[in-house]
Amino acid sequence: MGVPAVDIAHLRKTYGTLVAVDDVSFSVAEGEIFGILGPNGAGKTTTVECAIGLRSPDSGTIRLHGLDPRADAREVHEVVGAQLQASAFPAKLRVGEILEEYRSFYRAPADIGELIEALGLAGKRHDYYKSLSGGQRQRLSLALALIGRPRIAVLDEMTTGLDPQARRDAWELIEGVRARGVTIVLVTHFMEEAERLCDRVALIDNGRVAALDSPARLAAQARGGKTVRFLPSAPFDDRLLRELPEVATVEHEGQHIVVTGTGELVSAVILALAAAGVTVRDVQLDSSSLEDAFVRLTGRHALKEGASA
Amino acid sequence: MTSLTLPRPGAAHRAAFGQIVLNEARLTWRRPVGLVGGVAIPVTLLVIFGNVGKFQQHSASLGGLTAFALYVPILMVFALAMLALLGLPIPLASYRELGVLRRLSTTPVPRSWMLIAQGLVQLGVAATAIAVMIIVAMAVFGSPAPQSPAGVMVAVALSAAGLFPIGLLIAAIARTANAASVIGRLVFFPMMFFAGLWLPRALMPGVLLTISNYTPLGAAVEAIQNSMLQGFPPTAPLLVLAGYALVFGFLARRFFRWE
8 A cells, every 4th residue: 555545644723712623633545435424513624624725734734645735735636626515606607617617627537428417417517507406506516526537535515415315326426436446535424424435434523533443343332332212102201211220311303212321221211111101112223333433422413314414 | 556647737727717717708798787887888878978969069168179078088987997896896706705716726726817817807898898989989979089099008908907906805805795796886986986977077176186186097087088189198197007006906915815
């Protein structure tokens, strides 16, 4: 293995007194799909903004294929394609015109027809930007990140705002791009997305890397924890469960109750409720997951698929 | 396995600049506010003034000239000022607002190209408006050809050089396109007063005329009017315009924010 595609060491970035990124280090191998997960305000976006040269770090080093994103900005921008959050285009430009402009910026660009075909935008080529739906704008933004045929694609909240089908299409596209050897750095809120796509995931919390491993191993580390979800026959006082030594958290999801904890969690919960005259149905024992690792490491819930950022 | 071929800086990017200019030109055509203010309004005013009989009479109080002859350069400056103070900063402020400039910062293309492209397109529109006005004045209303065509070009070029950086500074300090539009108007109308839109400079009392000489639009009218009616423009208004170009060029550079 030669030089890593992305190499970040002790990155730190503050805005006045706010420490956005405290101390972040990680390396991404060429051809890897690397996920950056974390709660809002954890420093994910600032980290990637530093990585693509939009912001200069207070300290630490960043190398993309050995290049410094500030000192070698032009070269870095040639090999890195970025999708940014909250970036829009003039209302009265057509999709094809935006793509042609961006295509002209790069030395060996992708074919516009193939790209918009893969992203389901082929029928929109002659439409004004203002007529696109949120999901279509998001897919155009993804197309623009890939149009320079980058060696590294940095995608910040790539699938936020996409419906489930479009999200799966985007995942397939990303897997296809990776199959061509492109390194992908993916900032995401969605556990399912990280589990499906990422070879490794960095969990960032409070400006630091809280955990870094494959999604499967992160989930295994968290396996000490379990989640049980059920529908109670009658309302009951949450304290009934919270007082149990096996139980960590109790939450309501509509009619359902979600309990996390350890040990013989399921039987402890069912017995305690039965003693109070409450029966349970529709019991699901959830052992998925990256979600558990996320909650355990950050003390917060990640967004469920379909929730908005 | 990671041998990186470095892109040669400056290579093959002329096409990229052309594409940016092309899209900015398309946008200028599709949101015609700039074309209305910068071309349609001044040309229409020219045609109206040309049809007012009184404007075609030589007047002793105007130094033996016709009011129409005085208004042609004023309307040329009207077009330049509209495009520099409103046509240029409104899209640029909106690009900052939309994140267009930020997105451009992640590409190999220098983001300043967007400013240059927008400036070139607005300049192209201004040149067209001015050419149309000279041709209409000559062909329809019998105005004489400009005394010094080279002088007209120098005067217009320096006027643009003095005015466009003011527009860039407006784009720099306005957070939104709406703010740019408001500031642009607040700057445009008082400046047009000193250009003589409501009271031609020939009729201004001494103090007002002196002030007008040192305003960008007053200097622009003086330089262009001279080259239209007499000959190569005098140095003073050209120096004033060059001064504005330097000072506002510096300020715009100093204060421009990309995001």
